[in-house]
Amino acid sequence: MQRVERMLSALGKTLSDVTVYTEAEAPDLVRELQDWPPAEDLPGVPVQHRRPLIFTQQKIGAKAEDDLRVSSCDADSLRRDLAYVLGYIDPVQNYHGYDGDQARNMVCWPTHDFGTMTGCSHGCFYCGTGLRGKYLALGMNVAEITERVIGPTIEASSEQRCFRMIGWGADIISLEPEYGVFAAFLSKLAEYEERYGYFHSNSDNVDWIADVPHRDRLIGIWSLASEGMARQVEPGAPSAAARIEAMRKLNVMGVPFRVKLKPVVPLVGWQEDYAALIEQVLSRTRPETIGFCCLIWMPLEVLQERFAGLIDPEFMRAAEASADEMRDQTHSPFPYAMRAEMYRFLIAEVRKHDPHIPVFISTETREMWKELEPEIGQRATSFLCGCNPVQPPGPRLHTTEGVSGSTYFDPAVQ
């Protein structure tokens, strides 16, 4: 309740502004949530910032499908919403296992990630939760999750040095310091030698970091868009300039951070926009690394619907021409050659301003890694990137027996 009150106070509200629901009333609440967004405008406030906050208790070790209230709910979307509202929000998930990445043809690193909430206020067009989400469901039993899940997971994962506090479809630092997740997370990490925690954000809300205990255990990861992209497809997120200013503040605080231009959406004029962005980042701040990932995970039809009239015509033509080849591929909708061209452009822009900073491509295919290795200047099997589990500040790689390399394998040896 103290956590709830802190967050309400930051919003200029009190407990009397909160509607209290019981678990029995949760289905009614979920039906009510479907009426979002509100009909009337609030001038100066992006509609995404008006998503209701649902304060709940994250469940530990219980599955939504075993809860009759959830499993007997008829509509798919209502079932998922009801599960979240009742607190079925996974506190830990595993991503990018070696087998899974091999099957999906992705190059990344295996990791356990933590999460305390679901939903976001940024409304990015490339993110299903961001675009269509109707609320933020926040686990309030942070101390319990920290003790019963985060600590034991760190202890059981000696192969992993760095852990993301990322989930899910969320931007947790946009709710700090009142939410208090990072205070708890960093304190827990500080109980162990050489363990670090990532925030993963496209927010600019970093002033709280100056006062958070154990900030020496924190590493920032920015998901950074060009100015044009931030304006056009991230309606509730701060400008690129504001995010770059936040990075500069982290430099002043001595907190390391890394930059991911992810996703890079090839909007009309993207080259000039991204060239300007890279120049701004590298002239104003000192990230540890900088990397790229083209917009992926998106069927062509969704691209056409969400980004109508916004995409560079050459990229759109290429996506349409390769629709059959790219259908159901993880890296759809833009074909390989167009993505490679994009990465070459971005790497060259970085090198104009910094000949040494490590660059990387994120969650790309093994073929892309193999082809671009010379330009990237790192080995696909083991590379410095943004949020990998074995990359403490420095940046340096501290690989372990369990995570001895990336999920790359040579495409010639299939």
Ligand code: SF4
């Ligand atoms: S930055 Fe590295 S670890 Fe993070 S998603 Fe990209 S490839 Fe994976």
